[in-house]
Amino acid sequence: MRIVVLVKQVPDTYEERKLDVTTGLLDRRASDAIIDEISERAIEVALKHKDSDSTTEVVLLSMGPASLTASLRKGLSFGADSAVHVLDDGLGGADLGWTSTALAAALATTGYDLVIAGNESTDGRGGMIPAMVAERLRVPHLTFLDSVEITVDRASGLRESESGTLTVHAMLPAVISITERVPEVRFPNFKGILGAKKKPITVLTLGDLGIVPDPQLASVGRSVIVSTIERPPRAAGVKVVDEGNAGSELAEFLATEHLI
Amino acid sequence: MSQFRPQVSDIAFILEHVVGYPELAKLPGYEHADLDTVVELLEQCGEFMKEVVAPTNRAGDVDGARREADGTVVTSPGFKEAYRQYVDAGWGAVPLPEEFGGGDFPRTVGLAIQELVTTANMAFALCPLLTQGAIEALLHYGSDELKSRYLPKMVTGEWAGTMNLTEPQAGSDVGALTARAIKRDDGTYAITGQKIFITYGDHDMAEQIVHLVLARVPGAPAGTKGISCFIVPKFLVNDDGSLGERNGVETLSLEHKLGIHGSPTCVLSYEDATGYLIGEENFGMRIMFVMMNSARLSVGMQGIAVAERAYQQSLDYAIERRQGLAIGATGRDSAIIEFPDVRRMLMTQKAYIAAGRSLMLLNAVYADRSTHDSHPAARARAEEIVGLLTPISKAFGTDLGNELTSIALQIHGGMGYIEETGAAQYYRDVRIAAIYEGTNGIQAADLVGRKLGVRDGASVLEFLASMREVLPELAEAGSDFDSIREGLDEQLTALEKATGWMLKTGRADPNAILSGSAPYLRMWGLCLGGWLLARSALAGPATGDPAQANTQLAMARFYAEQLLPACGGLLGAATAGSRDLFALTPEQLAR
Numbered sequence: 031m032r033i034v035v036l037v038k039q040v041p042d043t044y045e046e047r048k049l050d051v052t053t054g055l056l057d058r059r060a061s062d063a064i065i066d067e068i069s070e071r072a073i074e075v076a077l078k079h080k081d082s083d084s085t086t087e088v089v090l091l092s093m094g095p096a097s098l099t100a101s102l103r104k105g106l107s108f109g110a111d112s113a114v115h116v117l118d119d120g121l122g123g124a125d126l127g128w129t130s131t132a133l134a135a136a137l138a139t140t141g142y143d144l145v146i147a148g149n150e151s152t153d154g155r156g157g158m159i160p161a162m163v164a165e166r167l168r169v170p171h172l173t174f175l176d177s178v179e180i181t182v183d184r185a186s187g188l189r190e191s192e193s194g195t196l197t198v199h200a201m202l203p204a205v206i207s208i209t210e211r212v213p214e215v216r217f218p219n220f221k222g223i224l225g226a227k228k229k230p231i232t233v234l235t236l237g238d239l240g241i242v243p244d245p246q247l248a249s250v251g252r253s254v255i256v257s258t259i260e261r262p263p264r265a266a267g268v269k270v271v272d273e274g275n276a277g278s279e280l281a282e283f284l285a286t287e288h289l290i
Numbered sequence: 291m292s293q294f295r296p297q298v299s300d301i302a303f304i305l306e307h308v309v310g311y312p313e314l315a316k317l318p319g320y321e322h323a324d325l326d327t328v329v330e331l332l333e334q335c336g337e338f339m340k341e342v343v344a345p346t347n348r349a350g351d352v353d354g355a356r357r358e359a360d361g362t363v364v365t366s367p368g369f370k371e372a373y374r375q376y377v378d379a380g381w382g383a384v385p386l387p388e389e390f391g392g393g394d395f396p397r398t399v400g401l402a403i404q405e406l407v408t409t410a411n412m413a414f415a416l417c418p419l420l421t422q423g424a425i426e427a428l429l430h431y432g433s434d435e436l437k438s439r440y441l442p443k444m445v446t447g448e449w450a451g452t453m454n455l456t457e458p459q460a461g462s463d464v465g466a467l468t469a470r471a472i473k474r475d476d477g478t479y480a481i482t483g484q485k486i487f488i489t490y491g492d493h494d495m496a497e498q499i500v501h502l503v504l505a506r507v508p509g510a511p512a513g514t515k516g517i518s519c520f521i522v523p524k525f526l527v528n529d530d531g532s533l534g535e536r537n538g539v540e541t542l543s544l545e546h547k548l549g550i551h552g553s554p555t556c557v558l559s560y561e562d563a564t565g566y567l568i569g570e571e572n573f574g575m576r577i578m579f580v581m582m583n584s585a586r587l588s589v590g591m592q593g594i595a596v597a598e599r600a601y602q603q604s605l606d607y608a609i610e611r612r613q614g615l616a617i618g619a620t621g622r623d624s625a626i627i628e629f630p631d632v633r634r635m636l637m638t639q640k641a642y643i644a645a646g647r648s649l650m651l652l653n654a655v656y657a658d659r660s661t662h663d664s665h666p667a668a669r670a671r672a673e674e675i676v677g678l679l680t681p682i683s684k685a686f687g688t689d690l691g692n693e694l695t696s697i698a699l700q701i702h703g704g705m706g707y708i709e710e711t712g713a714a715q716y717y718r719d720v721r722i723a724a725i726y727e728g729t730n731g732i733q734a735a736d737l738v739g740r741k742l743g744v745r746d747g748a749s750v751l752e753f754l755a756s757m758r759e760v761l762p763e764l765a766e767a768g769s770d771f772d773s774i775r776e777g778l779d780e781q782l783t784a785l786e787k788a789t790g791w792m793l794k795t796g797r798a799d800p801n802a803i804l805s806g807s808a809p810y811l812r813m814w815g816l817c818l819g820g821w822l823l824a825r826s827a828l829a830g831p832a833t834g835d836p837a838q839a840n841t842q843l844a845m846a847r848f849y850a851e852q853l854l855p856a857c858g859g860l861l862g863a864a865t866a867g868s869r870d871l872f873a874l875t876p877e878q879l880a881r
Contacts, residue, residue: 107334217379219379220331220334220379
């Protein structure tokens with residue numbers, strides 16, 4: 031079985047993340063780039079299956095700038111077999127639509143039985159990529175799985191909603207997305223870290239995927255950033271000093287802010 | 291309590307710029323272990339220790355290992371789970387032979403990994419450390435059958451190991467041990483006796499424990515010449531490699547200790563237990579000597595590793611804690627890091643830790659050269675240097691461990707004395723390191739008794755001369771380096787004087803040189819530290835990082851001006867002889 035895990039490189043969640051106000055795009059120099067934690071959990075789901083069935087092949091698929099290689103190596107060190115890197119200057123600032131087009135095309139090229147993705151990234155938080163990829167590939171999609179079971183011809187899992195818990199399944203090939211309820215990724219073994227350097231990373235350009243961007247647009251983004259503005263600096267808070275009427279003052283403050 | 295910050299960048303700087311790791315990695319057999327690969331491994335290793343091992347440190351102290359009524363030993367909360375992850379990640383196997391599942395990396399890299407795990411949790415780190423000791427004995431002297439049966443699972447860490455030397459009447463004098471080994475018809479030995487102070491003698495972290503036991507066969511010569519070395523597994527191993535019946539070794543009790551509560555220190559009773567001879571009968575001390583240099587270096591490193599963690603915590607405290615106004619400050623209370631005496635304590639820790647770590651890694655680089663250098667003469671010289679540096683690394687490193695964890699506690703003021711802050715744990719934990727693996731007094735005796743006399747003193751004098759080679763480099767580096775050069779020159783002269791006295795006095799009056807041995811060893815430690823920090827300062831600009839260059843220069847200068855002068859002050863004690871140490875009778879001492 032070939033499991034392809036969609037991996038996203040994001041600015042370190044625990045550092046300050048910045049946008050470049052002129053382009054409206056992520057300022058990649060402002061913080062360290064890491065694999066999104068939700069992507070790591072998706073890798074763990076695939077590796078757990080590989081633990082029980084060594085014939086499973088785990089492929090990482092990601093789209094991003096050249097600096098993505100380090101994150102892919104890190105992902106490979108956990109135990110994945112190979113990686114595919116969609117790399118093209120024309121993809122800078124790609125929106126969800128273009129990203130899903132490129133990823134779906136890459137998946138069609140590499141082949142897959144199961145695609146596993148995180149439910150949403152910690153930076154863009156679009157939360158739509160898995161569904162869009164499934165739609166483009168015209169395969170079943172299970173969303174927001176808290177636990178996953180994989181057998182030879184189907185994927186299943188639990189999906190929690192406000193009204194209850196659903197047990198869902200889909201025949202393969204399929205795309206699934208997982209939540210933070212699935213376990214964290216394992217720590218890499220030192221042999222995994224050494225071996226990751228020798229594992230293949232295939233680089234694919236838009237040309238390789240047969241995708242031609244719309245020449246009418248400055249970038250491949252179908253959504254256009256009209257304007258950007260810096261977040262205003264934090265203002266001082268309101269201090270309520272109790273002189274016998276703090277209760278009413280508090281209530282009044284909350285009411286003015288429409289909090290009650 | 292602050293969070294452990296893995297000291298990987300400090301280790302990487304020393305490897306690259308101070309102890310010559312890049313040249314070591316060019317030697318045949320180490321081609322795969324280039325600096326970049328090693329630093330990447332250490333970064334991942336540090337991350338692992340921070341996330342998995344460090345969080346168990348406190349539980350190990352407050353909820354130590356215990357022996358249950360049925361005789362089994364249960365380790366502290368979290369230890370078992372952390373150890374399983376440690377085994378999965380394979381960190382213990384990195385420096386061990388590929389043939390048995392290891393990574394074939396240099397000992398130097400193994401030592402850096404040991405430092406990281408020890409800084410995260412010293413009590414936890416002892417389990418893999420002792421396992422490594424048992425592995426080394428098997429690797430060097432075990433039969434092929436013993437190796438293939440035991441090593442693969444010991445290298446991964448699935449099976450743990452122990453070292454059984456001490457008995458109640460046989461501590462520093464290991465030759466006094468009385469455990470018996472009687473050969474059976476099938477070639478195995480029946481081992482009977484009692485061993486004490488056995489670190490990780492029993493526990494629940496590994497399914498099997500492989501004891502390395504020293505015992506005497508009938509008619510063996512007295513003293514160290516009559517000691518044999520055996521493998522005694524907790525469970526006998528079946529031919530298919532699976533675990534069989536329980537062997538005759540029981541845990542009688544655990545010791546209640548000052549520190550490292552998470553490490554079970556066992557009294558073990560062997561009763562007709564099945565043992566397998568390593569090497570030949572009466573060959574045990576030879577095996578111990580092979581392991582000794584390696585184990586002593588590891589223990590020296592423990593002193594620095596725990597000091598590092600205590601330093602990190604005291605630094606965080608000094609930044610957070612506000613008391614009074616520093617000179618020139620107004621308004622809000624100043625953080626105590628703004629006071630000169632707190633700065634003195636922080637700089638003392640930082641400079642000594644860098645000096646100590648450099649010494650440990652240099653010692654390890656020579657250990658690797660002694661086995662991997664392509665030239666036989668270079669291998670032999672490296673082995674001499676390992677012999678010289680090892681007692682200094684062990685004693686100076688662990689003395690610093692005591693002193694620096696005490697300083698870290700002091701920075702906390704009254705709160706340092708309160709267990710809640712955790713500062714006291716490091717102070718208590720590290721205290722054992724100056725005692726075990728040969729007390730620091732034994733190390734000093736080894737230095738003056740065994741190591742100075744190598745090639746009639748030529749070995750040590752050549753090394754001293756090589757330390758002087760840094761002086762012209764310092765002179766060329768500019769006036770910023772003047773006080774470093776002057777300080778080092780002056781103290782090397784004091785050390786040379788003391789060395790001359792030792793070499794001259796040694797044969798005629800061994801008691802005199804033993805009397806001055808501890809201060810003499812300290813002089814060595816101080817000078818080696820100053821020499822290595824001078825090399826660090828010289829290398830600073832090569833990093834292309836002005837802040838790093840400035841840090842290295844300031845540390846070396848502080849050390850040369852404020853710490854290194856203690857060396858000269860010890861010259862008198864080192865060369866005073868034994869007269870006044872023995873001037874008072876025991877009765878007078880009691881008065």
